[in-house]
Amino acid sequence: MxxxxxxxxxxxxxxxxxxxxxxxxxxxxxxxxxxxxxxxxxxxxxxxxxxxxxxxxxxxxxxxxxxxxxxxxxxxxxxxxxxxxxxxxxxxxxxxxxxxxxxxxxxxxxxxxxxxxxxxxxxxxxxxxxxxxxxxxxxxxxxxxxxxxxxxxxxxxxxxxxxxxxxxxxxxxxxxxxxxxxxxxxxxxxxxxxxxxxxxxxxDAPKTFDVPVKDKERFSAAAKKFAKVLMDHPVTGEGLPAFGTNVLMNIISEAGTLPTRNFSNVGRFANANNVGGETLAEVAKARGGKATHACHPGCIMRCSNVYPMPDGKVCSPIEYETAWCFGPNLEIDNLDVVAKLNYICNDAGLDTIEMGVALGVLMEAGVIPFGDADAAVAALEEVAKGTPAGRILGNGAVFVGKAYGITRVAAVKGQGIPAYDPRSCKGNGVTYATSPMGGDHTAGYAVTANILKVGGFVDPTKAEGQVDLSRNLQIATAAVDATGLCLFVAFGVLDNPEGLPAIVEMLNAQYGLELTVNDVVALGQSILKNERAFNAAAGFTNADDRLPEFFYNEKLAPHDTIFDITDEELDSVFNF
Amino acid sequence: MxxxxxxxxxxxxxxxxxxxxxxxxxxxxxxxxxxxxxxxxxxxxxxxxxxxxxxxxxxxxxxxxxxxxxxxxxxxxxxxxxxxxxxxxxxxxxxxxxxxxxxxxxxxxxxxxxxxxxxxxxxxxxxxxxxxxxxxxxxxxxxxxxxxxxxxxxxxxxxxxxxxxxxxxxxxxxxxxxxxxxxxxxxxxxxxxxxxxxxxxxxDAPKTFDVPVKDKERFSAAAKKFAKVLMDHPVTGEGLPAFGTNVLMNIISEAGTLPTRNFSNVGRFANANNVGGETLAEVAKARGGKATHACHPGCIMRCSNVYPMPDGKVCSPIEYETAWCFGPNLEIDNLDVVAKLNYICNDAGLDTIEMGVALGVLMEAGVIPFGDADAAVAALEEVAKGTPAGRILGNGAVFVGKAYGITRVAAVKGQGIPAYDPRSCKGNGVTYATSPMGGDHTAGYAVTANILKVGGFVDPTKAEGQVDLSRNLQIATAAVDATGLCLFVAFGVLDNPEGLPAIVEMLNAQYGLELTVNDVVALGQSILKNERAFNAAAGFTNADDRLPEFFYNEKLAPHDTIFDITDEELDSVFNF
Missing domain, CATH: 3.60.9.10 (Aldehyde ferredoxin oxidoreductase, N-terminal domain)
Incomplete structure (x- = not known):
């Protein structure tokens, strides 16, 4: 038991x-x-x-x-x-x-x-x-x-x-x-x-794959089917195994929704490729590292990588969002610097995204210059030392903004927004605004339909359809996060009608249940409802389900769009 | 016009x-x-x-x-x-x-x-x-x-x-x-x-007392009557003019509701008298300063003072809450140190109460020791320099708490609580919890009935009656704050049935109105309703109308009381 x-x-x-x-x-x-x-x-x-x-x-x-x-x-x-x-x-x-x-x-x-x-x-x-x-x-x-x-x-x-x-x-x-x-x-x-x-x-557990499964044969069949769904999809079967999540760097820049210079008004970074997945794979391999790697046994997408750093240590992995927040967000275009900042975070016990967004705010404040890699490294190294400057940075983007009176802080519910500008990836904007988690790209990753045309296409620069997209993805994500499956299985599942039934089948075989696809949707909904209930009791209201002011008032090039999803639309996300 | x-x-x-x-x-x-x-x-x-x-x-x-x-x-x-x-x-x-x-x-x-x-x-x-x-x-x-x-x-x-x-x-x-x-x-x-x-x-205005008054005679008669109300009351006619607000130091310590050592569990300070109003008056006079002083022309309560400091400058005034926050709250018992910290705040443009509460949290964190005057001065001087340490402190008590992971932070809605421990001055506790202003003693100063027995008596250590007391005071205070009258007129008004009618009479004479006492109450209520409406739209809920956790869980000596006003009672404060 x-x-x-x-x-x-x-x-x-x-x-x-x-x-x-x-x-x-x-x-x-x-x-x-x-x-x-x-x-x-x-x-x-x-x-x-x-x-x-x-x-x-x-x-x-x-x-x-x-x-x-x-x-x-x-x-x-x-x-x-x-x-x-x-x-x-x-x-x-x-x-x-x-x-x-x-x-x-x-x-x-x-x-x-x-x-x-x-x-x-x-x-x-x-x-x-x-x-x-x-x-x-x-x-x-x-x-x-x-x-x-x-x-x-x-x-x-x-x-x-x-x-x-x-x-x-x-x-x-x-x-x-x-x-x-x-x-x-x-x-x-x-x-x-x-x-x-x-x-x-x-x-300390001797076993990895040995939890009780009620119907092993049924489970095995479903797992095989599910593996095929993942391997058949271009993202989970090709893109991620080849270049990891950082395959997105050039794609997102090209799409014009790459936040640069602390979410300034330009959504592209000229040197994106210098810190992108293709370069990463090349350098990693050249230095004896790995362009593909599994973070846990049994992962077949293997989106991780092993990046040997000039100092002889390895950073494993460098994710897209980390490369973004320490790269284009800071106007830094050097993968070794990104790796070093990433490693410092790993060692100090820090969230890379929060630190990258926070460093962007610190640069906005003029405390250190944009693009100054040495200054960024020095600032981040202060955190583990516990100096006042380190404590300001280590408390995240909103904290840095308050310390220095900066209003351009890309955060929702106190949490820094990553890697996809909500002004031209509006589905993600809806997720950032409304997720019970705060600014979180994983909570309803609308980059799928907005940019990658996975699970259909919803024009990322238009308001239409984003609420429905984000709602459905937030529900699906909550359910996936209950299973222990990596969120990236969503790429396969969204484009292949056999994907979700295979997950349900695995759950049924393991636990002796007879769940349907609808039950999984209901599970996702109930998770979100629980989270919303907690937040409401903690004092959250619709006023917390908003993006920072500047996304509504300053246009982002090259599409020259603002975030224009109305409050009423945002408040309809959890109508289910 | x-x-x-x-x-x-x-x-x-x-x-x-x-x-x-x-x-x-x-x-x-x-x-x-x-x-x-x-x-x-x-x-x-x-x-x-x-x-x-x-x-x-x-x-x-x-x-x-x-x-x-x-x-x-x-x-x-x-x-x-x-x-x-x-x-x-x-x-x-x-x-x-x-x-x-x-x-x-x-x-x-x-x-x-x-x-x-x-x-x-x-x-x-x-x-x-x-x-x-x-x-x-x-x-x-x-x-x-x-x-x-x-x-x-x-x-x-x-x-x-x-x-x-x-x-x-x-x-x-x-x-x-x-x-x-x-x-x-x-x-x-x-x-x-x-x-x-x-x-x-x-x-730059040549005149001080010359705004249009519709019925000057009527106004004059009412103003005279009102002056008499103030002069007849022991607090506004004797206590404040003699010793200023800091007359409270010994009284509040004796009452066992003086927060010490960052709102530790002891409500008395052995050396309270060293930083109290009686000592202040004596030292100020001995040094050629003033024990009583008017902060503006026409103030007859003259609760201000002029305290010559050892460096030749003057601090004017030292208020009770300032003496408390830089004194007993930091385990400092030296009035010259209090004056210096006060002066630094005045010059840097800082709220003394917020800084005093914040310094208490900094001491709680062990960054500087309790009772260390030089360290407190040095820490406060950092603020105007804009160093990281100074920015942490200058952002207030909650910010310091977050910077250093401290949970004992006496603040409501982000604002530091002053000078009267809510565990044994529970009427003030209700005000701190529920005022739309956040932790603010002036918003509904229940010290009146809780400690000073002005406007009746409500046992400060008991829950009974505190909600009604705070509600009435919050309403009255909002109205007083509309008139430009100093809040301290409330002492006279609460104990003298001629006080409030005199205020109403002055308003009527000045503006040609026929307000009644009830209209003034309605004005106070409408101010609070406006403020609550703004806060609700900003995202405040009942969850924000609470005191910090430790006031509910840790007893305060000598009365050994906790703050035990229920959430339901707190939520009834604005039932009007």
């Missing part, structure tokens, strides 16, 4: 509990959001004793369903003040699922200062003092713990940023090579973990 | 306008809040082009009504995100009223950087470039402008904090001696003024 592992950091107790009936059919984001709604007072201080960190593998995690190793982390976000689910790849989701743990719940707050380590294995769970890990970077922490507990363990940890409870702090997990670079990055959940004194969780 | 002076900082235009009919019977907070509701989009960026600064004398300002020289400043607050009215003494309200200007409206935002000066006189208004004043402290700015335009001018200005658009920045005005120490301090309106590039407003 699956268990909850509940860790009370006030009492320093670890306890396994039976999973209540109502949670049995939930996983990933469906489970974290339900539990946050049920167990966390919506108005609590996100860094106080009443917030919790809920860590949950997806419903399919730990099976051999392709690309099903996403791990959800949930809680009340210190960055947005609302509910948060951020999910990551890496090897931990499958391991936790194979320990038959439905969720790890961190709650309470230690009265004393200190760092603790949670060790989970088939033998049980322990809470250990770990002051020796305090203030260490995630790479070193992961290396120490792999050395101590074996190179096959999964490590969930935070860096100094999380320990300092900075709002840009994420939760890191590692890939099979031990890189602590797979991030449940967004919304400051690393700070919540830090507030509880939990520096790391070691997951 | 009264005029609006509208200053468009985008076009660099000044224009006088007729006052629309609907605004004629409004003044002070009634006018600023109505205009903010009418003219400022509730969801706008407080530092962006759509926010405005509305500066309005009270309805009685410029007459010889006793103590009627308060000047209201309104806008959307960058600190709270809601509507804000802060009012100040000093000589400007009377001068503006005597220029027949109902309100000065600052709107728009300059495209270019720069500092501007607005000069208003009987000859009209001018907008002048004033880059020579940039980054100067308010004392120097005021001195320069008095030198340039004559020592009788009023100067409304901001310091470097406002120019840097820090959320702790207030709007300064001067007293007759030229001290720029009368502050519309709270809520960051100095930052809004700074966002518009307005460094100062010079008000």
């Amino acid at each position: 699956p268990k909850f592992l509940r860790v009370d950091m006030a009492k320093k107790e670890v306890n396994f509990e039976d999973v209540p009936e109502k949670y049995l059919a939930l996983g990933g984001r469906a489970l974290t959001s339900q539990m946050v709604l049920d167990e966390v007072p919506a108005t609590c201080n996100p860094l106080g004793e009443f917030n919790k960190v809920i860590i949950a593998p997806g419903l399919l995690s730990g099976t051999n369903a392709p690309s099903s190793g996403r791990l959800s982390v949930g809680g009340k976000s210190p960055l947005t003040g609302g509910i948060k689910e951020a999910n990551a790849g890496g090897i931990c989701s499958q391991k936790i699922a194979n320990l038959d743990i439905k969720a790890i719940i961190l709650e309470g707050k230690p009265a004393e200062k200190g760092s603790w380590l949670i060790k989970v294995s088939p033998d049980g769970a322990e809470l250990l003092a770990a002051d020796e890990l305090a203030n260490k970077g995630t790479y070193e922490v992961t290396a120490i713990l792999r050395e101590r507990y074996g190179s096959k363990v999964g490590v969930i940890c935070i860096g100094p940023a999380g320990e300092m409870m900075l709002m840009g702090a994420g939760v890191a997990t590692n890939d099979a090579e031990g890189n602590s670079s797979r991030y449940a990055g967004r919304g400051g959940l690393g700070a919540v973990m830090g507030s509880k004194g939990v520096k790391a969780i070691v997951v | 009264p005029k609006f002076l509208r200053v468009d900082m985008a076009k660099k235009e000044v224009n006088f306008e007729d006052v629309p009919e609907k605004y004629l019977a409004l003044g002070g907070r009634a006018l600023t809040s109505q205009m903010v509701l009418d003219e400022v989009p509730a969801t706008c960026n407080p530092l962006g082009e759509f926010n405005k600064v509305i500066i309005a004398p009270g309805l009685l300002s410029g007459t010889n009504a006793p103590s009627s020289g308060r000047l209201s400043v309104g806008g959307k607050s960058p600190l709270t995100g809601g509507i804000k009215e802060a009012n100040a003494g000093g000589i400007c309200s009377q001068k503006i009223a005597n220029l027949d200007i109902k309100a000065i409206i600052l709107e728009g935002k300059p495209a270019e950087k720069g500092s501007w000066l607005i000069k208003v006189s009987p000859d009209g208004a001018e907008l002048l470039a004033a880059d020579e004043l940039a980054n100067k402290g308010t004392y120097e700015v005021t001195a320069i402008l008095r030198e340039r335009y004559g020592s009788k001018v009023g100067v409304i200005c901001i310091g470097p904090a406002g120019e840097m658009m820090l959320m702790g920045a207030g709007v300064a005005t001067n007293d007759a001696e030229g001290n720029s120490s009368r502050y519309a301090g709270r809520g960051g309106l100095g930052a809004v003024m700074g966002s518009k590039g307005v460094k100062a407003i010079v008000v």
